[in-house]
Amino acid sequence: MNEKEIEFQKRLLATFKIEAEEHVKEMSADLLKMEENPPIHEQNQIIEKIFREAHSLKGAARAVNLLDIEKICHALETVFDSVKHKGFKLSEGKYDILHNAVDCIGRILVSPQKIEEIFELVRRIEELASGECTDENLTERCSQKFIEESLSTNAKEASTENKITDTAGAYINDDKRNDTNNVRQKDDSAERETTHVKVLRVAATKLDTLFFKAEEMLSLKQVSLLRAHELSRISAIFNDWDNKWSKAYSSVRKTFSLQNEIDSVKDKIKRSSADIDSLIEFLEWNNNYIKILEKEINDLAGCTKRDHRMISGMVDEFLEDVKKIIMMPFSSVLESFPKAVRDISRNQGKNVNLLIQGGEVEIDKRILEEIKDPLMHMVRNCIDHGIENTEVRVQKNKKPQGTISLSIHQTNSNQVEIVISDDGRGINVEKVKKAALKSGYTKKEDIDNMDDKEALSLIFQSDISTSPIITNISGRGLGLAIVREKAEKLGGKVNIESGINAGTTFRIILPLTLATFRGIIVRVADQKFAIPTISVEQVIRVNTNEIKEIEEKETVFVDGESVPLIKLSDVLCISSVNKNISKEIANSDYLHTVVISASNKCIAFSVDEVLDEQEVLVKNLGKQLVRVRNIAGATILGSGEIIPVINVYDLIQSAIRTPSSSVTKDIQRETTVGKRKMILIVEDSITSRMLLKNILESGGYNVKTAVDGIDGLSKLKMEEFDLVVSDVDMPRMNGFALTAKIRENKKLSEIPVILVTSLGSREDCERGIDVGASAYIVKSNFDQSDLLETVKRFI
Amino acid sequence: MPELNREDRKKILKERAKILARAPGIQDDGIQHVNIVEFLIDYDRYCIPMNYVREVYLIKDITKIPGTPEYVIGIINVRGQIFSVIDIKTFFNIPKRKGFSNLNKVIIIQNENMEFGIVADSIAGVKSVPLDKIVPPPLTIAESVRKYVKGITEDQLILLDADQMLTDKSIIVCEGADEKNR
Numbered sequence: 014m015n016e017k018e019i020e021f022q023k024r025l026l027a028t029f030k031i032e033a034e035e036h037v038k039e040m041s042a043d044l045l046k047m048e049e050n051p052p053i054h055e056q057n058q059i060i061e062k063i064f065r066e067a068h069s070l071k072g073a074a075r076a077v078n079l080l081d082i083e084k085i086c087h088a089l090e091t092v093f094d095s096v097k098h099k100g101f102k103l104s105e106g107k108y109d110i111l112h113n114a115v116d117c118i119g120r121i122l123v124s125p126q127k128i129e130e131i132f133e134l135v136r137r138i139e140e141l142a143s144g145e146c147t148d149e150n151l152t153e154r155c156s157q158k159f160i161e162e163s164l165s166t167n168a169k170e171a172s173t174e175n176k177i178t179d180t181a182g183a184y185i186n187d188d189k190r191n192d193t194n195n196v197r198q199k200d201d202s203a204e205r206e207t208t209h210v211k212v213l214r215v216a217a218t219k220l221d222t223l224f225f226k227a228e229e230m231l232s233l234k235q236v237s238l239l240r241a242h243e244l245s246r247i248s249a250i251f252n253d254w255d256n257k258w259s260k261a262y263s264s265v266r267k268t269f270s271l272q273n274e275i276d277s278v279k280d281k282i283k284r285s286s287a288d289i290d291s292l293i294e295f296l297e298w299n300n301n302y303i304k305i306l307e308k309e310i311n312d313l314a315g316c317t318k319r320d321h322r323m324i325s326g327m328v329d330e331f332l333e334d335v336k337k338i339i340m341m342p343f344s345s346v347l348e349s350f351p352k353a354v355r356d357i358s359r360n361q362g363k364n365v366n367l368l369i370q371g372g373e374v375e376i377d378k379r380i381l382e383e384i385k386d387p388l389m390h391m392v393r394n395c396i397d398h399g400i401e402n403t404e405v406r407v408q409k410n411k412k413p414q415g416t417i418s419l420s421i422h423q424t425n426s427n428q429v430e431i432v433i434s435d436d437g438r439g440i441n442v443e444k445v446k447k448a449a450l451k452s453g454y455t456k457k458e459d460i461d462n463m464d465d466k467e468a469l470s471l472i473f474q475s476d477i478s479t480s481p482i483i484t485n486i487s488g489r490g491l492g493l494a495i496v497r498e499k500a501e502k503l504g505g506k507v508n509i510e511s512g513i514n515a516g517t518t519f520r521i522i523l524p525l526t527l528a529t530f531r532g533i534i535v536r537v538a539d540q541k542f543a544i545p546t547i548s549v550e551q552v553i554r555v556n557t558n559e560i561k562e563i564e565e566k567e568t569v570f571v572d573g574e575s576v577p578l579i580k581l582s583d584v585l586c587i588s589s590v591n592k593n594i595s596k597e598i599a600n601s602d603y604l605h606t607v608v609i610s611a612s613n614k615c616i617a618f619s620v621d622e623v624l625d626e627q628e629v630l631v632k633n634l635g636k637q638l639v640r641v642r643n644i645a646g647a648t649i650l651g652s653g654e655i656i657p658v659i660n661v662y663d664l665i666q667s668a669i670r671t672p673s674s675s676v677t678k679d680i681q682r683e684t685t686v687g688k689r690k691m692i693l694i695v696e697d698s699i700t701s702r703m704l705l706k707n708i709l710e711s712g713g714y715n716v717k718t719a720v721d722g723i724d725g726l727s728k729l730k731m732e733e734f735d736l737v738v739s740d741v742d743m744p745r746m747n748g749f750a751l752t753a754k755i756r757e758n759k760k761l762s763e764i765p766v767i768l769v770t771s772l773g774s775r776e777d778c779e780r781g782i783d784v785g786a787s788a789y790i791v792k793s794n795f796d797q798s799d800l801l802e803t804v805k806r807f808i
Numbered sequence: 809m810p811e812l813n814r815e816d817r818k819k820i821l822k823e824r825a826k827i828l829a830r831a832p833g834i835q836d837d838g839i840q841h842v843n844i845v846e847f848l849i850d851y852d853r854y855c856i857p858m859n860y861v862r863e864v865y866l867i868k869d870i871t872k873i874p875g876t877p878e879y880v881i882g883i884i885n886v887r888g889q890i891f892s893v894i895d896i897k898t899f900f901n902i903p904k905r906k907g908f909s910n911l912n913k914v915i916i917i918q919n920e921n922m923e924f925g926i927v928a929d930s931i932a933g934v935k936s937v938p939l940d941k942i943v944p945p946p947l948t949i950a951e952s953v954r955k956y957v958k959g960i961t962e963d964q965l966i967l968l969d970a971d972q973m974l975t976d977k978s979i980i981v982c983e984g985a986d987e988k989n990r
Contacts, residue, residue: 229888540872585874634873634883635892637924639982642875647883647890655871655885 021373022077029077030122031212036070037119041112048108057097064093070118081121081131085114088138107141114138217378220338227335231630234328235651237321244314251307253806256782262300269293336526339379343421344372346385350392354417357396364403364414365396371421376429377526380503384431384523387496391433391519392417394493399437399517409514411436427525434518440511442468469509473497496521501662502645504530504545506611532629532648532658535607536622537582541656543629543648548661550610552623554603554711569617571608577668578606581618584668585643603711611661616668631658643667690808691732694718695725695739695751696769705738705769705800712801722746726754729761735808738800741770741777749784756785765807769800840939846932846965847915849897850904853932853965860970862916862923864931867893876981881927884914891916892981893925896968899979900953922974937961 043063047056071086089111095101103111117134272289351367358365400406400415407413417435424430442465449471450457463471473493500507505523524530524547532543533552555569560578562568567578606617631646634657645660692714696702702718709716717732719725721743729737737755741748748768755761765787770777781789788803812820843858863886870882870893879899883892893914897904914925942959945966949957956976958969973979 232888540874587874632890635890635924636922637892637894637980638873638876638880638883639980641873641981642983644873644875647871647873649885649888649890653885654869655883655890657871657873657883 024373026077029073029079032073033070033082033118033122036066036073037115037122040066040070041115044108044111044115047103060093060097064090064097067093079121081125081128082118084135085118085131085138088135089114092138092141110134110137110141224335224339227332228630230328230331231628232649232651234321234325235627237317237324237651239651241314241317241321244310244317248307248311248314251303251310254303255307256788258300258303259779259782262296265296336377339377339526340375341378341381342373342375343381344369346381346388347372347419350389350419353389354392354396357393358400358415361396362402363396363400365400366414366416367392368416368418369420370418374421374423374429375525376523380523380526383499383503384521387499387521388419388431388433390496391493392419395433395435395437395517399435399439401438423525424522429523429525431521431523432518433521434516436516439513439515440469440472440509440517441513445469445471469511472509473507501660504547506662530629530631531626533607533626534624534656535581535605535620536624537585537620538587540587541624541654542581542585543656543658544607544609545629545645545658545661546626548609548611550608550615552605552607553617555606555617555619557602557604560604569606571615571617574615576608576615576617578617578619579668579671581607581620584618584664584671603713609661609664611665614665614669616665618664618668629658689713689715690735691715691717692736692738692804693725693728693734695720695722695737695743695748697721697740697743701740701769708800709738709804712804714804722748722751722754725751729755729764730758734764736804737764737766738804739766739768741768741781748786749780752781752786753784767800767803767807841936842939843934843936844961844965844967845915845934847913847926847928848930848932849895849911849928852897854896854928854968855937855961855965856915856917856926856968856970858934860917860919860974862918865914865916865925867912867914867927875983880981881911884925886916891923891925893927894979895927896956896973900956901950902953917970917974919971919974922980924979937963937965937967942967 040063043059043066047059047063050056051059067086067089071083071090074080074082074086092101092111096103114134117131121131269289347369350369354365354367395417396415400417401409401411403413406415415435415437417433420432422430446463446468449468473496497507500521500523503523505521507522508520509517510520511517531546533546533549534541534543536542551571553571555578560567560569561575563575568575569578570576604619605621605623606619607623608615608617610616629648631648634641634644634647643660643663644657645663646658647655648658649655692709694702694705694709694716696705696718697720702720706716706718717728717734719728722739723746725737725739726746728734737751739748739751743751746754748770752766752768755764755766766785767788767790768781768786769790770781771791778789778791787807790799790803844855845858845861845864846853846855848854865884865886867884870884872882873880873892879894879896881893881895883890891914895911911927911929913928913931915928915931916923916925918924941962944959945954945957946960956969956972958967961967
């Protein structure tokens with residue numbers, strides 16, 4: 014806490030500096046105007062203005078405990094006051110003192126100044142005000158003072174002179190100032206420039222469009238990733254061609270030489286020989302041509318990958334910076350709260366104290382704007398429903414003054430928690446239940462089954478209010494529903510805790526930044542959906558044997574707890590049209606499920622495929638689709654494809670109401686369609702073996718393992734396999750030898766063999782092809798999808 | 809046809825150019841005209857005032873949104889902005905004729921508060937129709953549809969009331985999980 018306070022002080026001081034600089038600038042500009050002796054009515058206006066500047070600066074300085082500035086300002090105030098009211102005249106020498114004072118404030122802002130100097134300054138200003146000081150000794154002292162000052166400034170400036178000249182030049186654009194003033198101004202601004210960052214004020218609307226565009230940059234990043242992937246895919250196609258071609262080419266050559274021999278023997282068909290020559294020529298040319306093409310594509314793929322890395326780095330950094338700009342402290346909207354609380358509570362004859370903590374926590378400006386009204390609403394609720402009248406409180410042995418506390422703290426790097434609590438009467442759960450019944454929202458038996466926590470959360474439903482009367486402030490039962498909807502729309506949640514006479518506590522959890530979050534992309538039937546990662550507890554593969562039926566509802570165990578299993582397609586009312594896809598499920602004993610938790614409930618949803626996890630920028634569905642059940646918005650992928658984003662809170666609600674058809678039955682029906690393919694893994698390292706086994710099993714294959722070539726070969730002879738995945742470096746018999754053996758064996762020769770190895774050189778690869786391997790995957794650029802895709806190509 | 813001499817040809821061309829150069833909409837006869845976009849849905853000819861049309865877009869890909877009414881076909885991505893697309897025939901509850909229909913064009917209409925796309929088979933073009941020749945829709949048109957029809961133009965196009973469609977609450981989809989299945 015202490016650290017936070019220090020941090021806050023620091024920031025406050027920074028803000029003060031900005032403000033003070035503005036005041037100083039204004040004051041010196043105004044003083045300059047005064048020196049030019051403008052007409053009397055203008056003079057009065059200027060004096061009035063300077064007076065106000067000095068006054069507000071004094072107040073601000075006091076707030077940050079800069080007493081020196083306060084003192085100087087106070088003295089200045091006195092001078093201007095006497096100018097204003099007593100017709101006190103300012104002569105040239107006196108202006109110098111005033112300028113001096115203003116400059117001194119500017120210097121204090123940069124670094125603390127000597128106390129004697131300030132003391133002296135204040136004394137002289139005060140003398141000025143009382144009129145004791147004569148013009149002569151004033152100028153004398155002043156000139157002396159000035160020399161000292163310029164000396165010190167020059168010394169400071171000398172070191173940074175080169176850097177400053179430009180910026181200082183930029184400052185001098187006020188044509189009203191004469192040359193000498195320019196010099197002074199230059200010193201002033203130069204000094205400032207060396208010590209802090211300039212601050213610009215920019216209209217919020219301008220920033221908004223900037224943020225919007227910045228977020229659009231995300232799609233650029235995604236597009237570049239997509240292109241890189243596409244090019245790698247094309248390279249892979251060329252690889253395939255390479256393999257096939259090198260095999261075919263040798264046999265083509267053999268055939269030709271054979272043909273030539275025959276020709277020379279028979280010597281009859283000269284024409285055909287010429288044809289063959291031109292064919293050979295073409296094949297040669299074709300070979301070279303494709304090789305060049307292959308090289309270019311590979312180069313391009315490499316470049317694109319590098320470009321993508323660069324782009325994504327730049328975009329990420331850029332977005333990060335932009336996000337920082339958009340952050341604003343909570344205090345900026347909470348300012349009006351104490352006054353509002355005071356007004357409302359007075360009106361109701363209650364005595365309420367509002368405590369605000371953590372106003373300095375910063376959050377995305379757009380979230381802040383959205384959450385302001387809901388927050389106000391909840392505070393109002395607390396006064397209206399929560400806090401009792403003073404007499405009632407006294408009767409209940411409570412402090413006569415009710416307390417509402419609003420505290421904000423950051424819980425992790427991308428979340429804040431807002432806790433609003435009161436020490437009022439609390440919420441009567443029975444009353445909530447009754448209200449819920451009355452509104453027809455829930456059935457009697459449902460309510461009887463609810464625990465208090467669930468029942469309490471009913472108050473977030475619309476039309477449910479425990480308040481017997483509708484006041485102009487609350488009681489319609491809409492408020493909390495709106496609060497929850499706002500919070501959920503922003504990607505947050507709301508919780509409530511309450512006990513009779515123990516007060517009520519609302520906890521609102523909000524993300525720190527809006528719009529982009531991570532989402533898991535899943536496929537259901539032939540449609541894709543994005544699920545916010547924040548609500549996903551786990552993504553798991555469930556073995557179909559593990560699905561248990563409880564009261565005709567399917568459940569799975571997740572971390573020792575029984576969780577209902579529901580098909581996402583059922584909840585979203587999508588029917589799977591494509592039969593090929595359901596076949597895919599049938600091929601696997603495993604079910605992909607996404608465990609989602611929201612509103613204190615946890616449900617496992619089965620999906621057809623989990624595709625990816627990526628950054629997601631949520632957009633509205635267009636103005637016509639204001640709110641769609643289960644869908645929060647949509648996001649655009651790099652390919653330009655739009656994907657609906659799931660509203661998890663809706664989804665959980667809908668899931669509870671949807672009768673889900675059985676997942677297991679589907680599978681049982683479909684398993685008869687296809688038999689699972691059998692794969693043999695030959696690998697000496699146990700880690701690699703387990704890894705490969707895992708990957709292939711997740712792809713829906715049956716897997717057996719062997720520890721080396723000889724072991725593998727004997728297994729192959731005993732059982733039937735559809736494919737072999739083998740390492741190259743192994744004891745007893747290596748992968749090349751094993752492949753050769755397989756190809757020699759009549760029964761086994763047709764089995765595709767994939768060599769997975771760390772030997773990445775071209776010779777090794779060619780050797781693999783020579784001995785008859787169907788594919789060659791180098792471990793260094795090896796990932797899951799690579800292997801599965803390769804396997805899929807063969808079986 | 810007898811051969812025209814140079815002068816005559818020039819004259820004719822000049823006259824033609826004059827007619828073509830006339831600004832559509834404001835014609836000489838003093839009658840007000842309205843610019844419309846004509847389009848076809850399922851062999852029915854519709855048109856909509858030009859000033860509500862933001863753009864016409866060729867759909868490449870459309871994303872279905874589960875949980876929306878049948879008349880909402882889905883959403884499309886128009887240069888990074890998302891628009892919903894509706895099928896007005898389904899919305900009007902007009903039964904579809906059998907036959908080939910390739911709804912692959914979208915007319916995006918908008919006013920200050922609303923915007924969405926209307927799907928169409930083809931866009932016939934833009935023209936200017938005289939306002940005084942627009943007659944009220946025949947009584948054979950169902951009441952539910954009449955609300956959205958401004959009239960029938962001279963050449964038998966159904967002129968849609970874009971303003972009505974854009975301000976009509978019943979076209980807006982706004983439902984939560986709570987409202988449904990009560």
